[in-house]
Amino acid sequence: STSQTPPATTKMAGKKKIAIMTSGGDSPGMNGVVRACVRMAIHMGCEAYCVYEGYEGLVRGGNLIRRMQWLDVRGWLSEGGTLIGTARCMAFFERAGRLAAAKNLVAEGIDALIICGGDGSLTGADRFRAEWPSLIQELEDTGVYTALQLQPYRHLNIVGLVGSIDNDLSGTDATIGCYSALARVCYAVDLIEATASSHSRAFVVEVMGRHCGWLALMAGVATGADFIFIPEKPREDNWREEMCGVVEHHRKLGRRKTIVIIAEGALDREGNKITSEMVKDLLADKKGLGLDTRITTLGHVQRGGTAVAYDRMLATLQGVEAVKAVLEATPETPTCVITINENKIVRKGLIEAVQETKMVAKAIENQDFDRAMGLRDTEFSEQYRSFMMTTAVQVNQKMQVPEKDRMKIGFINVGAPAGGMNAAVRAGVAYCLSRGHEPIAIYNGFAGFARHHGDSPLGAVRPFDWLEVDGWASKGGSEIGTNRELPNESGMETIADLIELYKFDALFLIGGFEAFHAVSQLRKAREQFPSLCIPITLLPATISNNVPGTEYSLGSDTCLNELVEYCDKIKQSASATRRRVFVIETQGGRSGYVATLGGLGVGATAVYTPEEGVSLEMLAADVRHLKKVFGQDQGQSRAGRLILINEKASKVYNARLIAEILREEAHGRFESREGIPGHMQQGGVPSPMDRCRAVRLAIRCIQHLEQFGRNVHNKVKNDPMSATVIGIKGASVVFTPVAKVEEEETDWPNRRPKTEFWLGMKDIGDILAGRPKYVPQE
Numbered sequence: 142s143t144s145q146t147p148p149a150t151t152k153m154a155g156k157k158k159i160a161i162m163t164s165g166g167d168s169p170g171m172n173g174v175v176r177a178c179v180r181m182a183i184h185m186g187c188e189a190y191c192v193y194e195g196y197e198g199l200v201r202g203g204n205l206i207r208r209m210q211w212l213d214v215r216g217w218l219s220e221g222g223t224l225i226g227t228a229r230c231m232a233f234f235e236r237a238g239r240l241a242a243a244k245n246l247v248a249e250g251i252d253a254l255i256i257c258g259g260d261g262s263l264t265g266a267d268r269f270r271a272e273w274p275s276l277i278q279e280l281e282d283t284g285v286y287t288a289l290q291l292q293p294y295r296h297l298n299i300v301g302l303v304g305s306i307d308n309d310l311s312g313t314d315a316t317i318g319c320y321s322a323l324a325r326v327c328y329a330v331d332l333i334e335a336t337a338s339s340h341s342r343a344f345v346v347e348v349m350g351r352h353c354g355w356l357a358l359m360a361g362v363a364t365g366a367d368f369i370f371i372p373e374k375p376r377e378d379n380w381r382e383e384m385c386g387v388v389e390h391h392r393k394l395g396r397r398k399t400i401v402i403i404a405e406g407a408l409d410r411e412g413n414k415i416t417s418e419m420v421k422d423l424l425a426d427k428k429g430l431g432l433d434t435r436i437t438t439l440g441h442v443q444r445g446g447t448a449v450a451y452d453r454m455l456a457t458l459q460g461v462e463a464v465k466a467v468l469e470a471t472p473e474t475p476t477c478v479i480t481i482n483e484n485k486i487v488r489k490g491l492i493e494a495v496q497e498t499k500m501v502a503k504a505i506e507n508q509d510f511d512r513a514m515g516l517r518d519t520e521f522s523e524q525y526r527s528f529m530m531t532t533a534v535q536v537n538q539k540m541q542v543p544e545k546d547r548m549k550i551g552f553i554n555v556g557a558p559a560g561g562m563n564a565a566v567r568a569g570v571a572y573c574l575s576r577g578h579e580p581i582a583i584y585n586g587f588a589g590f591a592r593h594h595g596d597s598p599l600g601a602v603r604p605f606d607w608l609e610v611d612g613w614a615s616k617g618g619s620e621i622g623t624n625r626e627l628p629n630e631s632g633m634e635t636i637a638d639l640i641e642l643y644k645f646d647a648l649f650l651i652g653g654f655e656a657f658h659a660v661s662q663l664r665k666a667r668e669q670f671p672s673l674c675i676p677i678t679l680l681p682a683t684i685s686n687n688v689p690g691t692e693y694s695l696g697s698d699t700c701l702n703e704l705v706e707y708c709d710k711i712k713q714s715a716s717a718t719r720r721r722v723f724v725i726e727t728q729g730g731r732s733g734y735v736a737t738l739g740g741l742g743v744g745a746t747a748v749y750t751p752e753e754g755v756s757l758e759m760l761a762a763d764v765r766h767l768k769k770v771f772g773q774d775q776g777q778s779r780a781g782r783l784i785l786i787n788e789k790a791s792k793v794y795n796a797r798l799i800a801e802i803l804r805e806e807a808h809g810r811f812e813s814r815e816g817i818p819g820h821m822q823q824g825g826v827p828s829p830m831d832r833c834r835a836v837r838l839a840i841r842c843i844q845h846l847e848q849f850g851r852n853v854h855n856k857v858k859n860d861p862m863s864a865t866v867i868g869i870k871g872a873s874v875v876f877t878p879v880a881k882v883e884e885e886e887t888d889w890p891n892r893r894p895k896t897e898f899w900l901g902m903k904d905i906g907d908i909l910a911g912r913p914k915y916v917p918q919e
């Protein structure tokens with residue numbers, strides 16, 4: 142009866158009450174979502190609420206729906222799992238449960254709901270939304286609320302965010318948490334590899350994914366596994382012979398370890414389950430391979446721990462986007478889910494995304510596997526092809542090109558080492574070999590190339606040894622060396638002569654801004670040296686992510702992970718003193734990318750970049766801000782605070798000096814320290830994202846080069862596409878002519894792109910850190 146129900150709160154005009162909940166399986170990054178949504182909602186003048194325990198909280202209401210304040214979510218970026226809880230809720234499958242949920246939302250006066258969860262949760266959300274008008278009607282018909290009380294709630298505004306470790310929602314390239322889970326999987330496989338190699342063993346590694354093979358596939362690509370099993374694409378009927386054939390082939394080449402990765406939902410073409418046990422028995426069969434084989438089921442460790450930098454970024458940007466979507470929605474706007482395509486955050490129809498996801502499961506059930514693959518995003522099928530191309534090399538004779546089209550391709554790394562360089566070389570070499578091309582390693586950049594003759598130990602030019610390269614999938618650094626020297630410095634004539642001497646048909650460069658500059662020099666020297674009229678392409682790789690022509694460089698993800706991990710530790714170290722601020726100097730050259738994204742990932746109080754510079758006024762404003770926040774802090778979190786400053790943000794104010802200024806100005810209200818992670822930021826083992834993208838992009842690069850064919854000097858000379866840089870730009874992967882990039886997209890003095898896509902993220906970071914907007918006085 143009405144008397145037992147809490148009254149519907151009177152609504153303040155224009156001021157929205159936005160509730161956030163996490164649902165389904167927990168995933169790393171969910172806390173980042175909650176933090177971003179709560180703070181963005183408050184920033185936009187709304188009231189923020191959290192629904193605890195997923196749909197259970199919605200159904201039960203009461204103190205499971207709580208108002209949240211700014212400080213309640215402090216430090217949440219660095220926490221794993223979901224701090225507001227999640228549950229599988231049976232009641233929500235029933236109309237009665239959803240009716241109770243509707244009543245509770247009305248009772249609290251909540252007019253918008255942001256739900257972060259997997260496809261199940263979003264299905265529930267979609268059902269709830271579709272049913273909402275009738276639920277409200279029922280509340281009126283049964284006299285729970287009056288028509289007048291219900292008037293503001295005729296429409297429920299729902300926005301979905303995809304939080305899931307297995308990346309199972311259609312329409313998005315990545316779900317919040319999937320790259321963290323992948324990091325855990327790859328970490329485990331990397332560890333297993335050492336022992337597998339030592340004992341010459343085989344390991345069957347089972348990973349999560351009932352209907353989705355993303356984790357298994359990407360782990361296979363990132364670790365260079367021998368064989369994978371995924372639900373979407375069962376192997377041919379002779380999969381037993383096929384697997385044993387591949388493993389045997391790899392063993393014959395000299396591989397001492399065998400790694401097979403299997404998704405928990407792996408099937409054969411008849412829809413029968415393929416289990417780890419079955420695979421193990423095959424590998425161990427004494428009549429066949431007879432390998433000493435073990436099974437490792439990774440299980441819940443895959444969910445565990447804190448989010449990687451990418452998931453923190455995704456959680457934060459998508460959380461902010463969700464709040465914006467809520468505020469922009471009208472009753473006519475279709476309910477949306479926030480997705481990401483390549484590097485672009487997009488709103489899509491929730492219903493369509495959920496339906497498409499269901500179609501994948503349906504297609505698998507009906508054994509329509511081409512359709513299942515087709516319904517996954519394009520990256521998925523491309524990575525599948527990448528995996529097939531980089532494994533079982535030479536087994537696959539079908540892929541070879543005719544003798545006359547086989548090219549001699551020089552691989553050269555330029556600049557500082559970056560995570561993923563070796564993975565890119567490995568993939569490029571594997572692809573070349575499977576096509577019948579001849580990949581040649583040029584050691585130690587252009588300097589090594591120019592001076593390897595005679596008895597100089599500097600460089601070498603030699604064919605790759607596949608067995609050696611095959612072990613590079615997860616290796617950090619650059620196995621073929623690298624050097625910063627530009628071709629002009631090494632001597633363009635020498636380089637041109639050597640290209641002629643070795644009869645290279647194409648050059649594949651991997652590296653950072655120097656590598657870009659190198660391609661530019663080679664291109665410009667074509668007039669003078671005809672031997673340079675061969676196709677050349679660059680795969681950007683630098684932790685600074687400052688190469689024009691792309692929004693992403695290999696190694697930048699690894700770098701952000703290192704930085705975020707470092708900052709988390711530093712922050713925690715302050716728990717004994719509490720009132721401490723750390724000023725951390727980041728790398729990044731004259732690009733503030735690393736500092737900004739690192740700051741976004743750890744919730745830095747302030748970030749100083751070369752783009753914006755540092756001024757006394759800015760420092761003064763931040764000192765005032767710090768005094769205020771330390772003053773308000775009632776001990777919500779014991780961790781310290783962070784300021785990130787790029788190494789080249791200012792000629793005068795460096796990390797140490799800023800730490801000293803803060804200490805002086807704090808007058809004892811807080812203390813400060815500086816920290817310089819330095820080359821640690823290059824990372825040890827490259828992140829799975831860098832490794833997987835390395836594979837995908839490297840293969841695309843060689844494919845691009847091979848389009849030109851051999852002996853095409855005249856064609857190359859006049860074709861801008863013959864000197865290119867591959868890049869991720871917005872939602873697509875593109876090759877851009879270097880001539881165009883040089884001309885239109887490069888800020889040469891500052892060695893960075895003219896327009897940097899991430900600049901807006903700096904503002905988001907500042908907003909969520911509560912940093913007052915800095916407006917220069919003059």
Ligand code: ATP
Nearest residue numbers: 165166196229230233234258259260261262265305
């Ligand atoms: P994960 O991908 O990690 O498993 P998920 O969101 O898919 O996450 P589920 O257990 O499938 O997890 O769903 C979470 C909750 O969402 C369910 O316990 C239930 O309360 C609600 N839910 C799921 N499907 C529906 C549905 N069809 N109708 C109503 N509620 C649903």
